[in-house]
Amino acid sequence: MKIAGIIAEYNPFHKGHARHIELTRLLSGADGVICLMSGSFVQRGEPAFMDKFARARAALMSGADMVLELPAVYSLQAAEYFALGGVRILDSLGSVEILSFGREGSELPKIREDARARLKRGESYPAAVYAEALPNDLLAAEYIKGIEKTGARLKPFWVKRDELHDAPGLGSALGIRRAVRAGEDITDALTAQSAEILREQLIKERAPWREDALFRLVCARARTLSECEAHKIQGADEGLEYRLKHASEEARSLEELINLVKSKRYTRARICRFLMCVLLDLPKSLAERANMGAPEYIRCLGVRRDKLELLSLCARNSRAPFYTSGAELKREGGEIFALERRATDIFELLLPQPGPGGRDMTEGLIVI
Numbered sequence: 001m002k003i004a005g006i007i008a009e010y011n012p013f014h015k016g017h018a019r020h021i022e023l024t025r026l027l028s029g030a031d032g033v034i035c036l037m038s039g040s041f042v043q044r045g046e047p048a049f050m051d052k053f054a055r056a057r058a059a060l061m062s063g064a065d066m067v068l069e070l071p072a073v074y075s076l077q078a079a080e081y082f083a084l085g086g087v088r089i090l091d092s093l094g095s096v097e098i099l100s101f102g103r104e105g106s107e108l109p110k111i112r113e114d115a116r117a118r119l120k121r122g123e124s125y126p127a128a129v130y131a132e133a134l135p136n137d138l139l140a141a142e143y144i145k146g147i148e149k150t151g152a153r154l155k156p157f158w159v160k161r162d163e164l165h166d167a168p169g170l171g172s173a174l175g176i177r178r179a180v181r182a183g184e185d186i187t188d189a190l191t192a193q194s195a196e197i198l199r200e201q202l203i204k205e206r207a208p209w210r211e212d213a214l215f216r217l218v219c220a221r222a223r224t225l226s227e228c229e230a231h232k233i234q235g236a237d238e239g240l241e242y243r244l245k246h247a248s249e250e251a252r253s254l255e256e257l258i259n260l261v262k263s264k265r266y267t268r269a270r271i272c273r274f275l276m277c278v279l280l281d282l283p284k285s286l287a288e289r290a291n292m293g294a295p296e297y298i299r300c301l302g303v304r305r306d307k308l309e310l311l312s313l314c315a316r317n318s319r320a321p322f323y324t325s326g327a328e329l330k331r332e333g334g335e336i337f338a339l340e341r342r343a344t345d346i347f348e349l350l351l352p353q354p355g356p357g358g359r360d361m362t363e364g365l366i367v368i
Contacts, residue, residue: 001032001309002028002029002030002032002098003031003032003033003034003093003095003097003098003310003313004025004030004032004033004034004096004097004098004099004100004157005033005034005035005090005093005096005099005100005154006020006021006033006034006035006036006064006099007035007036007070007083007086007087007090007099008035008036008037008038008059009038009042009075009173010035010037010055010058010173011038011042011048011049011173011177012049012050012055012058012173012176012177012190012194012198013055013058013190013191013194014173014176014189014190014191014194015189015190015191016161016172017059017062017063018062018063018191019159020100020102021033021035021062021064022063023159024098024100024157024159025063027157027159028098028100028157030097030098032065032307032310033063033064033065033066033100034064034065034067034068034090034093034095034096034310034314035064035066035067035068036067036068036086036089036090037052037056037059037067037068037070037301038052038069038070038072038075039069039070039071039072039075039344040052040072040340040343040344040347041072041076041276041280042075043076043077043079043082043269044269044273045076045269045271045273045274045275045276046209046214046272046276047209047276047347048209048347049173049177049180049208049209050197050198050201050206050207050208051201051207051344051347051348051359052069052301052344053301053359053366054197054198054201054206056301056302056366057197057302057366057368058191058194058197058198060302060303060366061193061194061197061368062191065303065304065307065310066300066302066303066304066310066311067300067302067303068089068299068300069299069301069340070085071290071295071299071336071337071339071340072280072282072340073282073286073290073336073339074086074290076234076276076277076282077234077287078270078273079138079139079142080142080145080146081287081291082142083139083142083146084142084146084149084291085290085291085295086143086146087099087143087146087150087152087154088146088150088152088293088294088295089295089298089320090152090154091150091153091154092295092298093298093314093317093319093322094314094318094319095313095314095317095318097153097154098154098155098156099143099152099154099155099156100158100159101136101139101140101143101156101157101158101159102136102140102158102159102160102161103136103137103140103159103160103161104136104161140158143156144156176189176190177208180198180202180207180208181208205352206351206352206353206355207352209350210350210351210352211253211254211255212253212254213349213350213351214254214279214350215251215253215254215257217279217349217350218248218278218279219248219251221278221279222244222247222248222278223245223248223249225245225278227241227242230242230244230245232284232285233274233277233282233283233284234277234283234284234286235270235273235274235277236274236284240261240274243260243261244261244274244275246260247260247261257275258271258272258275261274261275279346280342280343281339281342282339286335286339294319295320296320296321296333296334296336297320297321297322297323297329297332297334297336297337298320298321298322298323299323299324299329299337300314300322300365301365301366302365302368303366303367304367304368305367305368308367311324324365325364325365326361326362327361329360330360330361337360340360341358341360341361345358345359
């Protein structure tokens, strides 16, 4: 069985994502497509627009055969380690042959020869390492670098992004999120299944997350951290933790907090990821351990009923423990799954209608 893997966030799932899955299946000859999706928090450094279970259902109903969870320890890191974590998980499944991703340009960005010197001068990672990199091409380059670094048995396969996927308005996930917050109709940008799920979440007041709720929780955490505790948080480098401490005492909104912490050296996304690491208490030591080796576990969120054979295939071939139950993971998932449970529980508190804790324990495997 020829399997292709996709690393994504589906925040939310739109027609461009469906096209990517469709073309991956068609052009690569894959019999199955497994999507590795960020959980409750995403790489741009914010909560996901909808909860991970709703987004997994949307993906399964719109073309994905199986959805796995990319743990927060990877999803809240820079592109290099986001990609590296994703590559290692898909490779560890032992069943994925192809890594499919989107590209914008005709060529991938080249790494600068003076990248190290630029970083020492204080340039941000993307600007220092890559010359004229488009955002999605930067991530594509990191996927290939991750494959080479780990010796992963994944064949890179790229799909050219069309106007639907890259348009600055409703064709992009960011445009869709902004439109929803503005009360605009985004039905035409989503698959019918994803649109219905989003509609249900909005009616139930389970989307989108509230900025004021996030601001209060982040500030509460930042104000009560000691200097020693703050220094141990992932992303706390070169005094960033002190900037956050002072900003949390002055800011009156999330945007003001971000702007007070921000500096020329760090991108906005870097600052936002650090805020989320503070909120979730993600220690440097855990991120460093995750970045050093193979994944400690792999969790399946859902699978299509007509592709149930993927479960036995992955369970049989995976080099990392493969789980479909949060209850089993609670006993055996260690610190990384403990972080995941915190992320899910805190996410529920950020919704217009706060949800219950413990959903990682109570939500079963999604089968559609």
